[in-house]
Amino acid sequence: MAIIASNFKTNHTRKSTSLFVNEVNDYLKKSGIKNEVYVFPTATSLDTFQTVSNFTIGVQNAYATASGSFTGEIGTSQLDEFEIKTILIGHSERRHILGESQEEITKKYEFYKNLGYKIIYCIGEPLEVKNQGIEKTLEYIYEQFVGIDINYENLILAYEPVWAIGTGVTATNQDIKNVHNAIKVKISKPLLYGGSVKVENVREICQIQNVDGALIGTASWKVEDFIQILENTKDL
Numbered sequence: 001m002a003i004i005a006s007n008f009k010t011n012h013t014r015k016s017t018s019l020f021v022n023e024v025n026d027y028l029k030k031s032g033i034k035n036e037v038y039v040f041p042t043a044t045s046l047d048t049f050q051t052v053s054n055f056t057i058g059v060q061n062a063y064a065t066a067s068g069s070f071t072g073e074i075g076t077s078q079l080d081e082f083e084i085k086t087i088l089i090g091h092s093e094r095r096h097i098l099g100e101s102q103e104e105i106t107k108k109y110e111f112y113k114n115l116g117y118k119i120i121y122c123i124g125e126p127l128e129v130k131n132q133g134i135e136k137t138l139e140y141i142y143e144q145f146v147g148i149d150i151n152y153e154n155l156i157l158a159y160e161p162v163w164a165i166g167t168g169v170t171a172t173n174q175d176i177k178n179v180h181n182a183i184k185v186k187i188s189k190p191l192l193y194g195g196s197v198k199v200e201n202v203r204e205i206c207q208i209q210n211v212d213g214a215l216i217g218t219a220s221w222k223v224e225d226f227i228q229i230l231e232n233t234k235d236l
């Protein structure tokens, strides 16, 4: 059973998110497929989505707080309003564009772990590290696990090489296999691949050894494409 997740990043509005969610929900009800499905809308588009029963809505980011003075951030009092219990932590855009440090990420992880959230924890190396070979790549990735409780029961991992995100350049099957096999030896948790996954290659990627599903940005933002992605992986 593949785990398929859509990360909206800074895309969609309240209205288009609601249409997307309802369409996916209808599709999942009708098709009866068993994939574990997650959608991560923008914070402003979160809602109770009362009709949603076949998949999970999560948040792309939140601060390690219930409430307080953290301008621009949201905490669990906002998430509770929509019964959100799933969060992405460590995404490369937060690490590399928003400058979140491993220390901040660790704090966030502990906070949401202690509240029992399902955490999709992202790791991945930039191009200059990949170019130094697999050993350096793994060294870099293992550093992203410093301070992270890898035995947490509600943990899903996502390997997202930075150079493959939003670039249209998917990692090769061999690249994915090498990293996934190595991580799985150390950590026995579901492990998704992310980075330019497309409608056309999602099935093949999800069939690689030790790939348990995909975390998808660009190719998942049109609802008909996301549904096609679910169709293409429904029997895996």
Ligand SMILES: O=C(CO)COP(=O)(O)O
Binding pocket: 007, 091, 160, 164, 165, 166, 167, 168, 194, 195, 196, 197, 215, 216, 217, 218, 219
């Ligand atoms: O960052 C990603 C998902 O979290 C991947 O993004 P793309 O699918 O756009 O490469």
